[in-house]
Every structure is written in structure tokens, then in C-alpha cells.
Amino acid sequence: MSKTSFPPAAGYTLWQLVLYMLRLGALGFGGPVALAGYMHRDLVEQRRWITEADYKEGVALAQLAPGPMAAQLAIYLGYVHYRILGATLVGLAFVLPSFLMVVALGWAYVRFGGISWMQAVFYGVGAAVVGIIAISAKKLTEKSIGKDKLLWAIYLLLGAVTVATESEIAWLFIAAGILVWLLRAPPQWLRKPGLNSVAVTQLPWLASLAGGADAPVLMQIAVFFAKAGAFVFGSGLAIVPFLYSGVVTELHWLNERQFVDAVAVAMITPGPVVITVGFIGYLVQGFNGAVVAALATFLPCYLFTVIPAPYFKKYGRLPGVIAFVDGITAAAVGAITGSVIVIAKRSIVDIPTAAIALVTIGVLWKFKKLQEPIVIAVAAVIGLVLYPLMHA
Template structure:
């Protein structure tokens, strides 16, 4: 079988995504960069072409970017079972951490230490994702002038709008298609069908809180494009304004919990679900959010695998990839503006970037731990 000749097994795949889900801080920019570094450059489990196809699909489909990329990379060699294992392994560690934090939050009526820890970690994360994005950008774009133009426009648009613009991503793919594959004619026998669908059946009364949670978070997972950051305004409008499940402070604490825990940022839905309806609420919120993005990844995946080597599709994917990286770079600036609020936080971010640039093998987790301690010392010594 082909799988026996692969450089990794399903167990290796599970171990890696459990590790990334346990130690991967920084949200989509850091996690996307980490998968490229670990799986493409260092381990060589995934080809650069497969990675780009996965990043393009994750960018085009609604749902959390990093989780969809993990699912697609699991699909590359092990089909649906690999996608399922990779997705579960990636999400499970942060889900467990968030549920435990939710229990602690309810027991002690808030987490006063959270903001102190987040202060240090948040600043360090800016340095981490800045270095990761720099490496990913240099590797992907190289000396491609068109690529740098698309990258710059995407980055600036993200900084100005503070969101990822799906129409700009599609336009970038179209520009690359037109410039890089001018000889490809429309109707050249190629056809990609994107007909993913999502149905949810839950055995709860339709007027129960769990049913309402399921429907709301399924809508969040199915209709919100962009990274985990893009889902935050949508969640705020529903959780705080429409349903009144949480107050303003509780919602901000939920976002902070997602930021100080590793794994996908969108795991904040489990914390919200826990505060609303306990452990069942956390499970329903997480399942309803991630199931659509799982389906939106594995259903189109065969078409990406089948047509990804076609020159026209390859050019389109390259354009989407460059636009996605530009959006990630723009997101770094957006995050930095919100997180680097004073001189100490700027120093922590710059020191983190300098350390990681100078010492290539320095474990990011040790930097995160050191930053958390610095944050606590700064907060409680003042």
C-alpha cells in the first residue's frame, strides 16, 4: 500500500497535531507558519504544493483557517480518516484546557490573574507570529514582483478593514490565473464543484438552550470567513447583544482565554458554551462550530487534489496563497496595535522576535512561559 511508503504514519500525524494543539500559541498566523515549518520544511511529510492547496482551500471556505488547514493536511495522504484524526487531535488539547478554565472561572467568579498572564504572553505572541510570518513570506513569494504587489495590497487592506476580504482573495487568484496562465481558455474541460452542505440533527427540544447554542454556533462556523479573529465580532453580536448569554466582561474574558491557550483561537466557543450551559454546552458549541469547517474542507478536497496540478488552477491557488499570507501579515499589525499598549509590552515583543531570530532552535513554549512570568511580575510589582 502507498501509505507504507510514506515518511509518517497516522500515529505520527496524531502526535504532531496533539503537540501543535498543546503548544501552538498565537492564533492563525503562528499556527499556519508552524505547519509549514514543521511539516513541509523540517519533516518533509507534506509537499509545498499540497500545503499551498490546503492554505488556499482554507482561505476560500468559511470557518477557522488553522483548523481547516490541519484537516486538509491530514487528508493529503490519509483521506477522510487522516482529516478526521488531524482535526480532532488539533482541537482536543485546547478544548480540554478551555473547559478547565471555564470550570475555574465559574468556581472563583472570574480569573484576576488572567489579564496579567495574557499581558506577557500576548506581547510575546506578537514577536512569534512576526518571525513566523516573515519566514513564510520570504519562502513563498521570493523574488516574484507580482506576488509582492498582491501581498502588499492584501496586507494593507487587512490592516485598514481589520478583517480578511474574501473578494480580494478571489480577485488575487484571478489575477494570477490571468497573468501566469494566459493560454488557459475558459471551458478547457476543467470543472470544480463546490457543493458542500451542512445538516445538523440534535435530539434536544427546539426551545432548549443547547438547541439554540447548536444553531447559533453552527451558523458561526458555516458563514464566517477568515481566521479565528473574524468570528469574534459575530460571536459578540449574538452572545452578548442578541441572546444576552454573557455580559461584556465575560465575553472579553472568553476571548482572553482563547488567546492565552494554545490551538485555534475559535476554541473560545467552548468557553462561552461552558459558561452558558456547563460541559454539555461546551461540547455542543465546539461541535457545532467545527463540524461545518470539517465538511467544507473534506468535501471539496478531492477536487483540489484532482485539479491542483492543472496550470490554471495552480496559478489561481498561488494567487490565493499570496493574498492569504498578506492577510496574515496584516493581522499581525492589527494584533500588535491592540496588544502592544506600553513600553514593557513592546520590549517583550521585540525581545521575543530577536531571540527567535538569533536562536533558530529555541523552543517557542519556553519563550511563552518566560513571558507569562514577566507579565505576572510586572502586574503585581506595580
């Protein structure tokens, strides 16, 4: 591919971005909210590789399309200056480190009959993650909402809905975008086929995933996790109930204890929370199961990002699109902020975990350059010490 086919890159090479995403995938804790916050801090604010407008487009597209938000945002940022090649390499770099980690943990889990120490680690890490996500949500709110009253109304509504339902309702994101578009800009661009035709072209392919109940196990894994990647919106918060109903209740691949351990693995490893699919796939069918589960989950999110991306780039500066993106971004950040409370209800279970979360918030607030992996490591040690004492 010739270099002239790329728009001018703002002072960075593709390999610099790939190396950044490898590092983020290897060291970025806290789930989609924190990961999106890190990308904004590092790529928009500090390095200025990505513009605020491009970042907001990425967040909006990640919320519009099904699949894990953080991975889609990373893929889109790779696409901004380096198109398909950039999106592909960045997506692989972002997911690969955490995939290798969960496969290693899956091997240890099977080899040694469970990971008893994981509960102790998660006791501390889960509480610290709440603090990390809270700080990330605060930064995203300040950057995306500002003092705009309409956006604040959308933000608060979506935050409340997320807390009440403990899920992310996809049509509300789209409704928020349409509302701001109708109030602030003419609707002429919607007459273009663009995104609607893209979505329609995917339907036959998605419908073909519906079968496969009597297929070999690897095929069943591919079908199930492709549906998880294709039909679940938002983040790990949204995909966990879908995974539970499938792998525990319907398919009986895992029992309750194994599924809880799988979610814990996702939380104590860096990178996207959705990478728990690799651990689940390993428990069901070994290394091949892990690879198939991960590929099947992330392929739809990759396609749902790179196929609409040209339309976002082509029409993204039109007033109607800007208004639509602003509405979806406000809804997305509101849902992300609401998810902080949802996750806190699961991770803060007593006074020590509440203290860990509050101290994490205070430390990150005061020491803005402190690296989150240091906080995670300290929280893990605290969990290993306190958990046995609290559950003696």
C-alpha cells in the same frame, strides 16, 4: 479501510501525524499565523512529510472555505496521504487538547467567580504572541511570495486592507486567485463543475441553520456556532467580532467582561484561537454547552475541507489551478501579515509590552530552534510580575 486505498505516505504513518497534531494542539501558541508557520517548519521543511505544493494547496483551501484557517489546514494535511480517516483523526487531535484546557478554565472561572490573574498573564503573553506571529509571517512571506512582483502587489494590497478594516475580506482572496489565473494560465478547468457544485450542495444545509430562536438553549448554541463556523472566513481574528455581536449584543449570553475574558482564554491557551467557543459554551450551558459549541463550530470547517479536497488533489497540478492557488496564497499571507499589526494594536499597550514583543522577535530570530512554549511561559511570568506594578 484497506491500506491500498491510500496514496504512498512519504516516510510517516498516520499515527505519527496524529501524535504531532496532538502535540501542536497542546503546545502551539500564537494563533492561526503561528500554527500555520509551525506546520510548514515541522512537516515541510524539517520532516519532509508534506510537499510544498500540498501545503500551499492546504493554505489556499483554508482561505477559500469558511472556518478557522489553522484547523482547516491541519485537516487538509491529514487528508493528503490518509484521506477521510486521516483528516478526521488529525482534526480531532489538533482541537482536543485546547478544548480540554478551555473547559477546565471555564470550570475554574465559574467555580471561583472570574480569573483575575488572567489579565496579568495576558499582559505578557499577548505581547509575546505578537512577536511569534511576526516571525511566522516573515517565514511564510519568504516561502510563498519570493521575488514575484505580481504576488508582492497582491500581498501588500491585502496586508493594507486587513490593517485598515481589521477584518479579512473573503472575496478579495478569490479575486486574487482569479487575477493570477487569468494572467498566467488558460481558464479551461473552470468549466468543470468541481468546487462550485460542492459549494452549492452545502447551501440548503446552511440555510436550515437560520432558524431556532425559540429552541432550547443547547439548540440555540448549536445553530449560532454552526453559523459562526460556516460563514466566517479566515481565522480567530475574523470570528471574534461575529461572536461578540451574537453572544453579547444579540443573545445576551455573556456580558462585556466575560467576553473579554473568553478571548483572553483563547490567547493564553495553545491551539486554534477559535477554541474560545468552548469557553463561551461552558459559561452559557456548562460542559454540554462547551461540547455543542465546539462541535457546531468545527463541523462545517471539516466538511468544507474534506468535500472539496478530492478536487484539489485531482486538478491541483493543472497550470490554471497552480496560478489560482498562488494568487490566493499571496492574498492569505498578506492578510496574515496585516493581522500582526491589528493584534499588536490590542496587545501592545505600553513600553513594557512593546519591549516584550521586540525581545521575542529578537530571541526567535537568533535562536531558531527555540520552542515557542518556553517563550510563552517566560512572558506569562513577566506579565504576572509587571502587570500589578504597571496598574497599581
